[in-house]
Amino acid sequence: MDNTCMYSSNLCLRLIIGNFGLSYEQCKTQMAIWAILAAPLLMSVDLRTIKPEYKAILQNRKIIAVDQDPLGIQGRRIYKHKGIEIWSRPITPLFQNYFSYAIAFVNRRTDGTPSDVAVTLKELGLTSPTGYRVEDLYEDVDYGVLSPQTKIKVKVNPSGVVILRADVQPDFPRRVPYYTTPKTVFNPLHQVFRIRNNNGFSTR
Structure with missing residues (x-):
């Protein structure tokens, strides 16, 4: 996956966690960086076939709370x-x-x-x-x-x-x-x- 797409919410807004493009560690990184950037959490994975470990990343409530922090200041x-x-x-x-x-x-x-x-x-x-x-x-x-x-x-x-x-x-x-x-x-x-x-x- 292109690193620019992975780290910039301005160029690529979709999370591809659970798709074939990222490893497990890269999926955790994308979710964390999206939260730091206050980027929209838009999924692109098929929820019918996603593996449990990737689903757990997307459902991490504590990281979602960081992404949706009410201050709205981008990191x-x-x-x-x-x-x-x-x-x-x-x-x-x-x-x-x-x-x-x-x-x-x-x-x-x-x-x-x-x-x-x-x-x-x-x-x-x-x-x-x-x-x-x-x-x-x-x-x-x-x-x-x-x-x-x-x-x-x-x-x-x-x-x-x-x-x-x-x-x-x-x-x-x-x-x-x-x-x-x-x-x-x-x-x-x-x-x-x-x-x-x-x-x-x-x-x-």
Whole structure:
């Protein structure tokens, strides 16, 4: 499948999950990227013959909720280096001046082995001093409440994805000391994302 079609909601709006054009890992990646881009979830598969594992991707309620987040802010790629990409989208809930986020780690390598990506929440732009509850939306793993200084490490399969949801935590009870990070300004009309340089993340 053409990568432009896979990653751009402007050029290709249909999900081809369950068709012959994508592998299982690529299907998970397309669903995650569509959610980050707030793209319409239009299926093209024959539901009479779809395999259960592909049907489960299309019916993942947590990823559908990211796609249909009421803020309506389209996400974008914030990092790209040696076949590893990180995509980010601000979502609800909000607390004071802080967004929650959906984060997708995409491995476009085809070398046959998973890639480890290690990064702190702060490097991803998640700076709320009250912390974030982080959850893996495919594996259904709850990482608990993490501070902006916490480094998370994910293992991403070739042509695959790991998509996390980081919900900003309320002020009470206080999760993390207030002095840890500065406050950011909530203004969707300004630049929500900053492109990170290649020195910001650890990949291998």
